[in-house]
Amino acid sequence: MxxxxxxxxxxxxxxxxxxxxxxxxxxxxxxxxxxxxxxxxxxxPQPARFEAIEERVDRGREVLERLRREKGRRR
Incomplete structure (x- = not known):
């Protein structure tokens, strides 16, 4: 390495x-x-780790969607 x-x-x-x-x-x-x-x-790899990653990705998507909606309201 x-x-x-x-x-x-x-x-x-x-x-x-x-x-x-x-x-x-x-x-x-x-x-x-x-x-x-x-x-x-x-x-x-441990499957539980992948589930945790998927949860983090889902939360990130939710945050992005909320920010997009808020940005749209400001216009």
Missing amino acids: GGHSLLLVRMHAQLRSLGHELKLVDLFQFSTVSRLAEHLESAP
């Missing part, structure tokens, strides 16, 4: 947001894309 710790922290956050439960230290332990992929395949 290279030696860029800050990029690993960003990658860790993105993988967790996709439902992969892993520790930051795992990215150092499985230091190649191939080894990390093998590790992630051995522990598939």
Whole structure:
């Protein structure tokens, strides 16, 4: 993965947001894309994490729709 710790922290956050439960230290332990992929395949994403993401997306859509309606009323 290279030696860029800050990029690993960003990658860790993105993988967790996709439902992969892993520790930051795992990215150092499985230091190649191939080894990390093998590790992630051995522990598939947790469905509950996807449900939480879907809920956040739905809430975001509701907020955007409300803001659009409010903007329309101001005109």
